[in-house]
Amino acid sequence: MSVETVQTGKVDVAMARSWLLVPAIGSEAIAAAAASGADALIIDLEDGLPFAAKEEGRACAAAWLERHAGWVRIGDATTAHWGRDLDAIRGLPGLQGLMLSKTETPEQVRDTAGEMPGVPIVALVESAAAVVAVDDIARTRPVVRLAFGIGDYCRDTGAGRSPMALAYARSRLVNASRAAQIGPPVDGPTLSPDATVVRDDTRLAREMGMTGKLTLAGEQVPVINTALAPDALDISWAEATIERLGADGARVTHGGHLPQLARAHDILRRAEHFTPRP
Incomplete structure (x- = not known):
């Protein structure tokens, strides 16, 4: 499998297990997330940030990336937030990559890459339209991985969150990633605080062929990292x-x-x- 080597912290992006989303609400919150042990830190300018706090959040993300490393989840390309998010973080030394919200077409990836040349992109697949187009999205440079936005996908399709209900979408991401020769996909977050549920969900994702997982909680990071790394057996x-x-x-x-x-x-x-x- 020919995957470009991109570093996220000390971990190649193709192998990164835990992807921790933290709203850009202050440097202390981001610093705590950065200390969690997550393979990838994603500063969230999209759904995790209230509309009224967008400008303040962009300034917070920019200040962090002036001195520290991280990924940024930006607004989707059909909104005005997309361009404003990109303008706020353009050229900053700590920017490791972009997570493009609600990716539905290769053109949205290409437009983002045109604005930020050379910056790797993780494309968030969050709708029926995205699943239909996922093969083309995965082949569009500079996409390095796909990620599954479970909540928005369920809202869009009316599907439940059971393994059976999500099996088709997960399999589409897995197969599209392999065919495009990019890293395996990143599964969506588990909302339960129960570590056993997080572990079981992560093992399910691994069984499906996914090797990463989004999380909204730093305490889930060690559970995810352990479940997605080879064990003694x-x-x-x-x-x-x-x-x-x-x-x-x-x-x-x-x-x-x-x-x-x-x-x-x-x-x-x-x-x-x-x-x-x-």
Whole structure:
């Protein structure tokens, strides 16, 4: 899989697990979010920010990005907020990337990229129209990942939030990402404060082929990071598989072995990526 390497903190964007959204309501709130251990910090200028606080929020985001790193979720391209958000953060040294709200067409991505050349984009898929267009959106540079906006998708379609109700949309994001050779998609947030629910939702997303998760709460970050990183059983299986089949496949004897070997290498690559270094 050919994925451009983009750094978000110390984690490649293609592997980032926890994506923490924090409203741009003050430097203390953003600093607390930055200290949460999230793989990606997203300063929210869209739904997390009341309309009356938009200008103040843009100034807050700009002040943070003058001295610190972070992503920014901007308003969708059909609103006046889109241009004002971009103007507020253009060229700032800490800007790592953009999360484009309510992306529904490749043109919206291209227009955003034209305003902010060279800045990576995570496209938020939040409607039926977006799911229909998701293959083209995923192939549009500089999209590096897709993210699933569950709340707005459910509002748009009338779907519930059960795994069955959301399986089709999640699968579309997974397949579109793989076909476009970008990082696997980022699942939507879990609203429950219960860590067990967060863990189970995250494991479900992982089973669907998603390797990241949005969150609105810093306390969910360690749960998400643990659930989306290879555990001891994964690593043990991967090491045993590589030992049995050979790192280069020298002992492969039937067609089922090569997919197993590829998965084993991927598990160890992810495990090494998330292992703290001194």
